[in-house]
Amino acid sequence: MDREPLKKVISLLAKIPGVGEKSARRYALFLLQQPKEYALELARAIIELKEKTGFCPICGNIASSEGDLCAVCSDPTRDRKTLCVLESLEDLINFEQSGVYSGLYFVLGGRISPMEGEDLDEEQLEKLKHYVVEKDFKEVIIATNPKVEGDLTFYAVYDVLKDCDVAISRLAFGLPVGGSIGYADRVTLHASLDSRMAVNGGKKARRE
């Protein structure tokens, strides 16, 4: 009987992807052993997160409330001719936090994964195509993840956009900066060799 509240928190936390039963238990026990203020603050923050956050109707980024444009779409200083297509909101936030990109975004909100039975939403693809054509983008960067699912997703998006009058590109594959060659897997090594950069005065190295 006295474990009911604990079981409840554990079962709710275990619904978060990547959080197993044991991790959920560890988290719940940590919450239990914290001062009451922390638990109350977290509970309040979670409610506020849902109440004071919505999604941008154009790109899918976080917005201050449902229906509002996000900080990126409403920023007049962004490059409005370049669009970066991403699988998830998480990818968008990492891009924004890195500060390396100044164009606009479009979150697919999904990916193609035959193994996990995931597919892209046809409506999202239609919405993307319409957005690209209507706003006359010059370049679309299809920034899907460097794995099989990302490849499949890339080709599906490419297929939808290939007849539009727009340059289409994709993120470079290669060694992660700060990583080490000794630990790189062979596919990454192959990609980094395949896309090697010429350094002697811009003369292109041989590429297959």
Place this chain on the structure above:
Amino acid sequence: MDREPLKKVISLLAKIPGVGEKSARRYALFLLQQPKEYALELARAIIELKEKTGFCPICGNIASSEGDLCAVCSDPTRDRKTLCVLESLEDLINFEQSGVYSGLYFVLGGRISPMEGEDLDEEQLEKLKHYVVEKDFKEVIIATNPKVEGDLTFYAVYDVLKDCDVAISRLAFGLPVGGSIGYADRVTLHASLDSRMAVNGGKKARRE
């Protein structure tokens, strides 16, 4: 501005041990993308967890409210002559869920780790000694974790209890059941060899 609630949830979640900044962000984004009911339910469950749960004043287990005895200490069918001393509440809960133990518990609520600057609470050790003597336990199983910190903690507890009139034991080291010899580390292999069990009619095998 529109990311404040998200940042708050991320920073609170990142305080949970074992949850890094990136995991906290992933969890928060999952919460954000769930139906509102889930977030509300989780928030309520966290509050309830703190309000409807306390700790047993005897052993440190979870109790229905502060000051109440826990389900183990108040269960007349438990073996009241055997005490299992554990580092954490998490260890206790795993023991209870496994159903392999029928005695009482005592949670130290800490361990000795010179690397992380952790030490045992002197008062807890005094309380343990007093409990063992007062209740006339026959055996104390010091169930610290099979690592350096657990060894140090074991010896500290052993030191406090060694002059009491009680049998003291410790959990066996060996191959985890379901594991494989091919993947076992050498310390575990050595321990499993060192503590090998005789099988021919109870004749003890040679042990160093």
